[in-house]
Amino acid sequence: MKPYLVLGCDRSASRALADLCRTGYVLPDEVEYRTLPCSGSLDVLYILRAFEQGFERVLVLSCNDDACRSLDGSRRAAQRSARARTLLSEVGVNPRCVSFRQISPTMAADLCIWLDEFVQPLPAEAEPEKAE
C-alpha cells in the first residue's frame, strides 16, 4: 500500500507529470498518482475513501484560476478540498494531510519540487496556544 495519493487534473497536472517523466523523473515509490478528468470532478468522498483505505496524505492538483476548461473546476476543487479538511479535522485527522495546489501543464519543475515536499514528513504542529 502506497501511503501518498496525488489526484491530478488531466489537463494540467497529468501533462506536467508526463513532461517531468520525460526528463527521466520517476514518481517516488510511495506515491500513487490518479488522474481526474477535471479537478471539478473531485468528490469529498474520494478523499475520505482514500484515508479510509489507508492513504496518509492526499495532494490535489488543479488548474489555475481562469484556466479550467470547465470554468468552475478549480474553484470547486479548492472548495471540496477545504470541505474535506474540515470533515477530516472533525474526526481527528490532521487537516494538513490534504493539500491543494494549482498547476499549469508547463509547471513540471514546480511539480517536481511539490512532489518532493509532499513525501517529506509533515512539519511538527505548532504548539496550540494554551487557552486555559
Add this chain to the structure above:
Amino acid sequence: MIVAERKPIAELTSRLAPYRRILVVGCNTCVAVCSAGGAKEVAVTSALLRIALGREHPETRVDETCVERQCEVEMNAELAPSLGNYEVILSMACGVGVQTLAEQFNTAVVIPALNTKFMGRPEGLGEWSERCAGCGNCVLERYAGVCPITRCSKNLLNGPCGGSANGRCEVDPERLPCAWQLIYDRWVALGQLDRYLTNEPAKDWSSSLHGGPRRIQREDIR
C-alpha cells in the same frame, strides 16, 4: 421539501461510541435533494464514522443503505431482514423518517443524524431557504403570495416594522430581504396596492402546533 442538515460528527460519534455494529440508513427524498441525507451524504458520513470510531475500536462496523422514503413503512420493510446484524440504526432522514423507523422496528435503537430545519426550497446550488411553517391555515392569498410567518423575522402579520431598510431586514441585512418589502412589491406588481392597507386581526393558532398533534383523515380514501 423538508430541509435538514447533518449534526456535527463529534455529536454522532459520542452517541454511537457504545456500539460496534452500526447501520446508517439514508432517505432518497427531501433530505437527499437538500444534500443532507441521500446516498452521497450517507457514504460521506459513514466514511467519517469509520475513520473516527475505527481508531479506538477497529472491529467497529459501519454499513450503509438508503431507502426511497423513510417516512413510508412499506419502503423501510426491506431493512427488516438485516436489522438483527446491527446494534443501532443511524437515521439520515428528517424527524419523520427517524420516528417511522423507531415505530416500525420496536426493538431497534434509532439515532438521528440530521437536524431537521424547515420546509423550504433551493435557491441555486448549495443554498436553501425557509418558505412554510405549516401553520395549518394558509394566509398567502392575503399577502400576495409571500408568507410573513416564515419570511418576516418577527412573523408580523401587519408590517413592516421599523427595522426594514432598503428592502433588507435589520436582523441580517446581508442575507434576509424584508418580507414586507417583498409583499409591497408584489402588490404593486399585481396592481392591488390597496390590499396592503388591510389590517389583519390576530391569527388563530389552534390550527398550528398550539392545537396539539395534528392528523388528517379522508374517509373517501380510507
Add this chain to the structure above:
Amino acid sequence: MNELVAVIGTGYDADCAAQALRSHGFRVERIVQGPSAPFQLSTLEGYVGSFALRGFCDGSLTALSVGAVVVATGNERVPLTALKKLPQHARIVSTKQLASQLTKPASITERASRQRQHIALTIDLMTPASREATREVIDLAGQLRDKCKCEVSVLYRELQVDTDWLEKRVRDLRAAGVAFHRLQAAMPEPDAEGITIRHADGQLRADLLGVAQPVRPRRDHPALAEALGIRVGEDGYLQPFNVHLYHFGGTARKGVYLVGRCHLDTDDSGVRQDAELVASQLAVLLTVNGTQPEAVLAWVDRAKCIRCLTCIRTCPHSAVELADAEGVTAAHVLEAACFGCGMCIANCPVQAISMRGQAVPAWLQEAAP
C-alpha cells in the same frame, strides 16, 4: 447534422459572421435581438449539431432548428451626454458625428475645412482606450487632414498601436503634420472662441473637439447569456476570462460561439478575422468530427435519479437536461455536449451519475471491509 447556423445580432459584426459562415458553406439564419425584434429568444435547447432555438414570434412560441449559434451582437458606445464630467458644449462633438458629416454639404466639417480650423480628437478622454475608438480616431484624423485640410491634433492617454496597419497610419499622419499629445487629467475648457485642452507638452487651442465615444458591453448581454446557457465575464462582455475559450470565441457550451465586439476589444479588421476564425472552428466541429463525444462521459442511472436538478444546475456546459424515456423522467446527459469533466458526479446527492469510459480505482469502489 444541421448545417444551418443562427447568427444573433445586427450590424457589422453580425454581417461579418454571416459572410464568413457562408464562405465556409454554412446556411445562415439571421436573428435580431432586442425588445422590438420580431423574434424574442427565450431558450436554447439541445446540443451542437441539433439545437432548438426557442422564442416568441408574434406572440406564439416557435422553434428554429440549428446546428450552431454564433453571437455577434457587438458592443455599445456611450453617448457623450452620459459622460458626466464632460462639459456639454457645441464645440464638443463625438467623432462618430464628425465622421458622418464629412461628406455632407454645409456641415461643421465643411465649415472647418473652409475656415482651415483646428480640430482636436481624443481617443480615451474619460475611460480606458479601446481599439475601436483608436481606429476611429486615426481614420478620422487622416480624412480631416487629407480631405478637409484642417489642422488636426490627436490626444490620448494611451495610444494602442498594435497592428502594422495602425503603426504605418500613425507614422504617415505624423509625417503629414498631425500632432499627437498625451492627455492630462484636466477636462477640456470650451469658451466662445474655442477650446483649451491641456496636455503633457503644454496646451493647445482648437476650434472643435471630437471625442471618441467610449465602448461598453451591451446591457442586454446577461439576459441573452441566460437564454443561451452561457456566461457573462466579470467585465460584462460575453466571455469569462479563460485560456481555453478566450482566443477563439468559444463558450463553455459546445456549438455556441462569439464573434467580434460582444467578447473582444477590437476594430473592424479584428472583427473580420474573428469571424473567419469562428467559421473555420465551426467547419471543423460541424462537418469533420461533428458531434463526436469525448472519450470519457458522464452517465445518469435513470433508476437512481431523483430529479433534484442539481446536476443540471452544476453543469458548466449545459450538457444535462431532464428527459422522458420509457415513461420515466430523469436527468440525461447530452453526449455531444458533455466535456466529461465529472462535476455533476461529485455533486449528485444520490450517486446516480458515473463516468463512462473511465475505470473506477479499487480504493474508491468499496467501503473498508
